[in-house]
Amino acid sequence: MRLLVLWCPDWPVVAAGLAAGVPAHRPAAVFAANRVVACSAVARSAGVRRGMRRREAQSRCPELVVFGDDPDRDARLFEPVAAAVEELVVGVEVVRPGVVAVPARGAAGYFGGEERLVELLVDHVSGRAGVECQVGVADGLFAAVLAAHRSAVVPPGASAEFLAPLRITELDQPGSDRAELVDLLRRLGLRTLGAFAALAERDVAARFGSAGVLAHRLARGRADRPPHRRAPPPELAVTESFDPPLERIDAAAFVARSLASRFHTGLATRGLACTRLGIHAVTERGEELDRVWRCADPLTPQGIADRVRWQFEGWLRAGEGERPTAGVVRLRLEPEETVTGQSLQLGLWPAGPGGTARGGLGDEHALATERAGRALVRVQALLGPDGVLTPVLGGGRGPAERVRLVPWGERAEPAGDPGAPWPGRLPPPSPATVFERPPPATVLDAAGEPVGITARHRITAPPHRVAVAGGRARRVLDWAGPWPVAAAWWTGPGARDRARLQVLPEGDRPGEPGTALLLVWERGGDPMWTVEGRYD
Known part of the structure; x- marks a missing residue:
């Protein structure tokens, strides 16, 4: 540019x-x-x-x-x-x-x-x-x-x-x-x-x-x-005062429709639409209530009114000590983020999966998807924006690094570029279960000595037995690796020298395979081996 x-x-x-x-x-x-x-x-x-x-x-x-x-x-x-x-x-x-x-x-x-x-x-x-x-x-x-x-x-x-x-x-x-x-x-x-x-x-x-x-x-x-x-920002916020104060959800829903229409019209006249909506309220006793709603698509008047109503439900139905102690006397809607009007050029008949227009075979699926989305937004009103999360798969070396949880409605951007080179990346398939707190593991060779990784990232001996979190040692039927992960090795003392190893331990019956494990070895780690994932 x-x-x-x-x-x-x-x-x-x-x-x-x-x-x-x-x-x-x-x-x-x-x-x-x-x-x-x-x-x-x-x-x-x-x-x-x-x-x-x-x-x-x-x-x-x-x-x-x-x-x-x-x-x-x-x-x-x-x-x-x-x-x-x-x-x-x-x-x-x-x-x-x-x-x-x-x-x-x-x-x-x-x-x-x-x-x-x-x-x-x-x-x-x-x-x-x-x-x-x-x-x-x-x-x-x-x-x-x-x-x-x-x-x-x-x-x-x-x-x-x-x-x-x-x-x-x-x-x-x-x-x-x-x-x-x-x-x-x-x-x-x-x-x-x-x-x-x-x-x-x-x-x-x-x-x-x-x-x-x-x-x-x-x-x-x-x-x-x-x-x-x-750009020179115009005054896009809309404020409304109430006398008597708003204390009921039905009254708030009625006010939300007219306020949402004014708010949306003010944006539309400037060729804008809102994707992050700030809802700010002040009660009769001076309490300030604030919440920002994120939306992947531009908000319509109905969408704005729904979020105001759902937010009032979250505020007025909160637990004792959390809900406001008086009615709302002032409400302000503020666009935290806007997009140009080109984002609003929707089709006359919104298409379902595969391009089927409304009224066709995809109509039922499209309506169900819309209802599910509206339900999740209502849950956000009660739990907060971070109460409903969706996973996004991106780039990374390990399975945990590749998944990013984003709040519902926020732009689903991966944590890392999937197309970028990732030296030491684990080959597919990925483990079905990834532990948030990896349990410790012990890996022994045929002589009962601990197995480690050399400075050249080679295994010291074939793994013969593996035990997880102090459990019973099981015989290793097969194994693959190691895959070295020398992350930021040029930074000196802060670098982490690690390697991953896939093992297939014996099951409960002798000779039968059990559940495969993804192990991580770290130089100087305590413990040295941990279980990063499990292939369920």
């Missing part, structure tokens, strides 16, 4: 100087944990550098003005800059205090090209906010930020070529937490972004993990995510 980034150099120092009334020509630096986190150009000319200790910085520049690190101050004083950008271009994302990004395509077409837009934006922000800024344009946020550092407009499709000669240290942007990764890449001889981008993504994933894959995508000029655009 084509992005324009406006960057205010040394913003923490600029914000601190504005707050303290220090002139811009004086050398200054911001310190955190006694180290320089940002310094002005005048201080850099005197030898002050980021990461330098305070004593060394002051020895190089005795007249250095020292400021403390204050993220709240930086964000508060940056708001006028973001507002100035928003006056000229709609859809602003504040990346961090000092950096804003906006989609460039529409604004560039309106103002007569990207170069013309850059000139207008620099003049407008400098005049309105009174701060120096630089602007860059490129494909992707990372490339656009580096282009802003150089006041460059990178041609479309040329972000990879623009990034290739830049130093690998550019990956360590403020707030990225890539200092250790960048240091490791430098020690491996990868001095430029182009050298890092030339590596195969599979090799990067195996060596550096997900953090390395993300950095590799940035070095190749690819976007890590689409921008979350900031």
